[in-house]
Amino acid sequence: MKVKLNSTLERASPYFWIAEIGRVKLGVHEANGWCMQLDDRISSIDSEDRCDPLLPVLELDGPAFFEHLKGIADSNRFLSKFMEDFPTELLLKHAFHSSYSAYWPERALAWLINDYALQSSLKIELERFADNKLMPQQVRQRVKKILNNL
Secondary structure: OOEEEEEEEEEEOOEEEEEEEOOEEEEEEOOOEEEEEEOOEEEEOOOHHHOHHHHHHHHOOHHHHHHHHHHHHHHOHHHHHHHOOOOHHHHHHHHHHHOOOOHHHHHHHHHHOOOHHHHHHOHHHHHHHHOOOOOOHHHHHHHHHHHHHO
């Protein structure tokens, strides 16, 4: 499923939608932070189990995605604190915990590759993934390399 980053902020006060992932809208509530909307149901992104519809975001180039968020923050100062607090850690944990194949964990690793602070905060997940014999050896070796560098 493709992620469409909105070139302009879609306002439906108190919500501000920044992207579409199929039928899901991704955005922020002006007081409560990151949320998503599917049909008429809006939910906060406040736990790992709510991240499943967001997995396609990992198909985007991480730096380009965060540059998009920075652009939104620069032109909408009142949203800047939310743009800086995208639930990246929850999303990556979900990719490592819920995947039955290496597809989403490989995408998560691409986001982690140059973020040492995030690598450290996900150390437990990375260790578990590295020991998961159901995952391809090549991917587990990449994770072990990250862990050795921590």
